[in-house]
Amino acid sequence: GENVEQHPSTLSVQEGDSAVIKCTYSDSASNYFPWYKQELGKGPQLIIDIRSNVGEKKDQRIAVTLNKTAKHFSLHITETQPEDSAVYFCAARLSNFGNEKLTFGTGTRLTIIP
């Protein structure tokens, strides 16, 4: 089955700086890669996703890049703000399967230092 590794497990950045979280996956057939953000005391929420027919996707201050050859994808947050402090999960699966095949990474706790 799919295996997703996520690094780093914790990350602290100064407010206004950029943050990058990286994930690698094992199944070369995977082609759907979502990112979820979990704020304290809440359930995860989808913040951005990418399918393998594109290499990069942006939504305001967040972007995801995908390197299919190397089987890794990354989340980039620019101009970080205190509200970006949360746990972030990457995930991977084949897009023509359901969410029962979604494999999550182990999470990155991001702390923004004011």
Next chain:
Amino acid sequence: NAGVTQTPKFQVLKTGQSMTLQCAQDMNHEYMSWYRQDPGMGLRLIHYSVGAGITDQGEVPNGYNVSRSTTEDFPLRLLSAAPSQTSVYFCASSYRSLGGADEKLFFGSGTQLSVL
């Protein structure tokens, strides 16, 4: 539109006790699932359902039962609680279009369970 509602938020059990975690969604989602979240292990799928009357096992199903009698509800039962089941449990639901774009998972706010 309440989304995904989980109850209770917190629960303490003694080893061997049984209990049911409740999950309800009001978005008419076909797919519902239960995850457990443990430090350093991410989100692991316990059981899932692709429609009323249909359930299947995920990655870590042992010690848990589920049923899906309606589209809205998907309760998770712990038959005989063990300390290894101490965790945070999340219910999640989504549409099921198998390759379509509108498949994002909606999560409940979680249940913190401690088994002593």
